[in-house]
Amino acid sequence: MKTEHAGMIESVKDGIVAAVKGGGDIVQATVDTVSNTLSTSLKDAGKVGSSATAAIGDVAGGAIQGAAHVGAHLGHASKGIVIGVLRGTKHVGSAAMDTIGHTAEAVIQHTAAVGGKLEHASTGLVEGAIHSAKGVGVNAEDAVSAVADGALKAAGEVGSTAVETVRNAVTKTAHGAKVVLKQPKVAEPVTSSH
Numbered sequence: 057m058k059t060e061h062a063g064m065i066e067s068v069k070d071g072i073v074a075a076v077k078g079g080g081d082i083v084q085a086t087v088d089t090v091s092n093t094l095s096t097s098l099k100d101a102g103k104v105g106s107s108a109t110a111a112i113g114d115v116a117g118g119a120i121q122g123a124a125h126v127g128a129h130l131g132h133a134s135k136g137i138v139i140g141v142l143r144g145t146k147h148v149g150s151a152a153m154d155t156i157g158h159t160a161e162a163v164i165q166h167t168a169a170v171g172g173k174l175e176h177a178s179t180g181l182v183e184g185a186i187h188s189a190k191g192v193g194v195n196a197e198d199a200v201s202a203v204a205d206g207a208l209k210a211a212g213e214v215g216s217t218a219v220e221t222v223r224n225a226v227t228k229t230a231h232g233a234k235v236v237l238k239q240p241k242v243a244e245p246v247t248s249s250h
Contacts, residue, residue, distance in 0.1 A: 061110065064118065067118065068093050069119070069121045069122035070122070071118075072085055072086060072123055073126055075088070075089065082128040082132040082136065083135055083136040084136065085136070086132075086136025088140070089115075089140065091139075091140040092144070093118075094111060094115055094140070094141060095146075098111060098144070108145065112141055112158050112159055115137070115140075116137050116141070116159060116162035116166055117162065117165075117166040120133060120134075120169075121166070124171075124172055129180075130167055131177060132180060133177075133180065134178075134179075134184065135187070136184065137180075138159055138163075138181055138185055138187075139184050142155060142156070142188045142191075147192065148194075149192070149193045149194065152199075156185050158206060159206065160181045160202070160206030163177050163207070163210075164214075164222060174218055174225070175225040178225035178226050181207060182225075185200055185202065204223075210222075
């Protein structure tokens, strides 16, 4: 199972690197690579539920690693990831909302892991969600709120600075969509004043 995940991550990473080095647009290269990989993976294995969530995390990780490897803008890659995941899973309605949240969480986790700019990734996630919202049967405000929930959850695991960076990027990028933000749990030690 571990090798299946590593193989998918490497495959997506290699696909992104090859497409961008070949002169491809990072957004379109990411959409195509992520969508095709997920579509094939989910169809071949008949994956549902937690397996689909793991596959989404793997393709998001591979795409972020590939974009970082070639020095591509992680905001553009993040936009492509959201669009590609939704196309690849064919999720609509409430399933699409869950998928957007899981995707945002994975993108922020992987962006932090490669030392990428969380603000850029968050901006791209919002743009991808707004771009895809109508096509998956949800309104833009709900799609952006799903991004915010997932992104802030992941940022909470990184620390309070990450939470603030993601919060500012998501609310600034919403392009008129009303964003309702939940307060994430922040994984930083609490010091007593005694």
